Amino acid sequence: MLNAMTVDVEEYFQVSAFSDVVKRSEWPNYESRVRESMDRILGLFESHDMKATFFILGWIARQHPQLVKQIHRQGHEVASHGMYHERVTELTSQQFSTDLIDSRMLLEDITGAQVKGYRAPSFSLPLTTQSYEILADAGYRYSSSVYPIKHDHYGEPNAERFNFEGGSGVLEVPISTLRILGRNFPAGGGGFFRLLPYHYHKMGFSRLNKVEGKAGVFYMHPWEIDAEQPRPIGISAKGRFRHYLNLKKTYGRLARLLDDYVWSSIEQVYQF
Numbered sequence: 001m002l003n004a005m006t007v008d009v010e011e012y013f014q015v016s017a018f019s020d021v022v023k024r025s026e027w028p029n030y031e032s033r034v035r036e037s038m039d040r041i042l043g044l045f046e047s048h049d050m051k052a053t054f055f056i057l058g059w060i061a062r063q064h065p066q067l068v069k070q071i072h073r074q075g076h077e078v079a080s081h082g083m084y085h086e087r088v089t090e091l092t093s094q095q096f097s098t099d100l101i102d103s104r105m106l107l108e109d110i111t112g113a114q115v116k117g118y119r120a121p122s123f124s125l126p127l128t129t130q131s132y133e134i135l136a137d138a139g140y141r142y143s144s145s146v147y148p149i150k151h152d153h154y155g156e157p158n159a160e161r162f163n164f165e166g167g168s169g170v171l172e173v174p175i176s177t178l179r180i181l182g183r184n185f186p187a188g189g190g191g192f193f194r195l196l197p198y199h200y201h202k203m204g205f206s207r208l209n210k211v212e213g214k215a216g217v218f219y220m221h222p223w224e225i226d227a228e229q230p231r232p233i234g235i236s237a238k239g240r241f242r243h244y245l246n247l248k249k250t251y252g253r254l255a256r257l258l259d260d261y262v263w264s265s266i267e268q269v270y271q272f
């Protein structure tokens with residue numbers, strides 16, 4: 001059974017949890033670390049002979065066009081994570097549409113290949129027919145913008161757990177969850193992958209593949225394998241705990257997850 005591996009390509013200082021402290025206008029003042037982490041991730045994926053989907057922030061694509069080219073050249077899927085990591089809920093419909101079109105065209109200009117997928121920053125896509133209509137009009141075929149769990153920063157605990165038609169012919173591909181005693185538990189990565197022991201995640205994917213007969217969808221960030229990243233000042237204790245927890249362990253855990261299951265990109269798994 002094929003599972004979908006996805007990476008949200010952004011810098012450590014662009015995460016939503018830091019957005020009150022690190023303003024967009026200050027981004028150029030921070031040391032860029034994405035290139036090094038991406039080299040390690042691309043090398044790891046190559047050594048496992050697998051493809052993945054990379055949801056690349058437009059701001060990153062502008063700064064690192066060679067990185068985008070390399071991702072594409074190595075056979076991976078290039079998709080959009082928007083231009084500036086703004087929550088969709090903070091944009092007007094017109095701004096959302098412009099963000100979708102600008103980021104798609106930027107990536108397509110760099111690679112020469114069609115961009116089909118979008119992931120909303122912080123899984124902030126409202127699950128309305130209007131959202132999917134805007135996505136369709138902006139040229140997208142699918143979105144992977146829902147994590148059906150309860151979380152203070154993101155999550156739609158009542159959303160469908162597996163891929164569903166969001167509207168206007170656009171498929172929504174949610175991040176994987178486990179259903180236990182009528183509740184959804186995270187199984188598809190992010191901070192939970194660093195928080196919970198490896199065997200929990202292994203059990204989760206076994207259950208998805210063997211018991212439910214479904215593909216899993218996993219997501220991660222380059223900064224999650226970068227234990228040496230600079231630490232911006234002024235982040236809350238909770239924000240620090242979540243962001244810096246087990247950074248040293250993530251690369252090794254990821255390597256195990258790649259060994260234990262079979263992976264590809266969303267476009268391969270769902271055959272776009």
Ligand SMILES: [Zn+2]
Binds near residue numbers: 008010
């Ligand atoms: Zn993001």
